Amino acid sequence: MSEPWIDILLAPERDRLSVAEVCRRNGISRKTFYVYRDRFRALGPEGLTPRSRRPLNSPLRTARSTERLILQIRDAHPGWGARRIRGELVRQGVSSVPAVSTVHAILRRGGLLTAARKTTVADAGGAQECARA
Numbered sequence: 001m002s003e004p005w006i007d008i009l010l011a012p013e014r015d016r017l018s019v020a021e022v023c024r025r026n027g028i029s030r031k032t033f034y035v036y037r038d039r040f041r042a043l044g045p046e047g048l049t050p051r052s053r054r055p056l057n058s059p060l061r062t063a064r065s066t067e068r069l070i071l072q073i074r075d076a077h078p079g080w081g082a083r084r085i086r087g088e089l090v091r092q093g094v095s096s097v098p099a100v101s102t103v104h105a106i107l108r109r110g111g112l113l114t115a116a117r118k119t120t121v122a123d124a125g126g127a128q129e130c131a132r133a
Contacts, residue, residue: 006048062102073088073089078112082107086098089103
């Protein structure tokens with residue numbers, strides 16, 4: 001990956017071209033060129049390796065202690081759903097209680113949800129079919 005970038009970064013001086021022309025020929029923005037050039041100057045070829053875009057932390061993510069508590073409550077009460085578990089967290093005075101949808105997502109990630117049977121139109125129409133006969 002770094003070899004094509006090195007060639008692009010050296011092209012303005014080597015081929016006596018403007019940065020804009022080099023970027024146009026290679027289909028990159030000038031901003032991208034300068035970002036990679038600065039990385040190359042600071043770190044050498046290692047600076048050109050792809051970097052993860054994943055954030056280092058997620059400040060809005062539910063605390064692990066709260067997630068563990070949700071899973072413990074569900075283990076103790078297998079019939080309780082996300083709404084009931086959230087209500088229990090509020091009753092216990094847990095700080096920063098997550099939304100019902102977040103509790104549901106935590107239960108799903110923990111593998112503690114069973115697939116609910118969806119009611120279809122055919123199910124609802126069963127009584128009507130009996131009445132017609």
